[in-house]
Amino acid sequence: MNKLVLFLLLISSLLFTACGSGQSWEKEEETIEVSNRIISDDVNVEWELVEKQASDEETLIRLKISYNGIPIQDFDVNHEKLLHLIIVSEDLSYFNHIHPEYLGDGVFEITNQFPAGGKYRMVADFKPTDGSSVSKLEWINVKGKVAEPVPINVDNVFERVVDKKHVSMSIEPQIEAGKELTMKFSLTDEITRQPISNLEPYLGSIGHVVVLSEDGERYLHVHALENQGTGPDALFETEFPESGVYKVWGQFQKDGQVFTVSYVVKVP
Ligand SMILES: [Cu+2]
Known part of the structure; x- marks a missing residue:
């Protein structure tokens, strides 16, 4: 659609909002709905x-x-x-x-x-x-001096300690490309060894997970399962589109602080 048409549609939608009435309403709205629908x-x-x-x-x-x-x-x-x-x-x-x-x-x-x-x-x-x-x-x-690249090492065990919190991650069932998988993050206090059950919602869910392929070309959508409470486990669903190495970042919030854990996963 060219700019002019879209512009006219926008104008017509404005005019319509301002002075539309009765009969023409349905027809007008139909046109606008179809034409204004934004294709990503x-x-x-x-x-x-x-x-x-x-x-x-x-x-x-x-x-x-x-x-x-x-x-x-x-x-x-x-x-x-x-x-x-x-x-x-x-x-x-x-x-x-x-x-x-x-x-x-x-x-x-x-x-x-x-x-x-x-x-x-x-x-x-x-x-x-x-x-x-x-x-x-x-x-x-x-701009500026480029840092020495940090090698990306595949993790065999998904365990991390960050800000005195121990976070272990598991993926089930067996990691495989093109399959719906569940990532489970389990959080424990590193000092008391007690499960962390007072996570706070972060951006409206128990946590957020971002996944990017090694070459940075694939960004995966990850969805937290709803109504998960406050820990110690947090579940997310995703699917790796193809074999390769991916980095996974999990973000959680406790005591008002957001913390991030990351793992490198190899998808066979
Ligand atoms: Cu955000």
């Missing part, structure tokens, strides 16, 4: 880094979201936010999950402190009000 493939995110600097400097990240060249105005709140931004370094060693502020006219902004220069994988998750959920991936380049 046609959603464009323009990424901009302002004063690209590495290390100690904060970099402003600006996203401009449009559909057929027209800024998308309305977004739905999803997991308590309008937009989720995941930032991962090329070697997958750096991970950040942040929530840019919506400035209107399809523009979101936030600052981030990149640990070094180089390539970063950016993932923006959002849902235009007139469309379905969108995940947009982009490689961006951050």
Whole structure:
């Protein structure tokens, strides 16, 4: 659809809202419904880094979201936010999950402190009000000295200790590409050895899990099962599309603090 048509439709929808009445209503709405439905493939995110600097400097990240060249105005709140931004370094060693502020006219902004220069994988998750959920991936380049890449080592045992919390992860049934799998995170206090049963909701669920393939090309959707309470176990469902190495980040909240655990999984 070209810009003019969309523009006219938008105008007609505005006019219609303002002065539509009676009979023409159904017909008008039908046209608008079909024509305004946003197809995620046609959603464009323009990424901009302002004063690209590495290390100690904060970099402003600006996203401009449009559909057929027209800024998308309305977004739905999803997991308590309008937009989720995941930032991962090329070697997958750096991970950040942040929530840019919506400035209107399809523009979101936030600052981030990149640990070094180089390539970063950016993932923006959002849902235009007139469309379905969108995940947009982009490689961006951050100025500055590039750090020595950290090797990605496949974990044989999925155990981690972070902030005095022991987190073990298991995947059931047997890991296999293209199969629906359940990831279970079990949390224990590292000092008392007691199960942690007072997790707090993080972004409206027991936790959040992000999965990215080793080459950064595959970003997997992971869904927390609903009504899981507060621990010590947290269950998530996902499916690895193909064989390969993937990194998994789990995020949970306790005592007002969000903590992140990560594992490297090999899918045979
Ligand atoms: Cu988020």
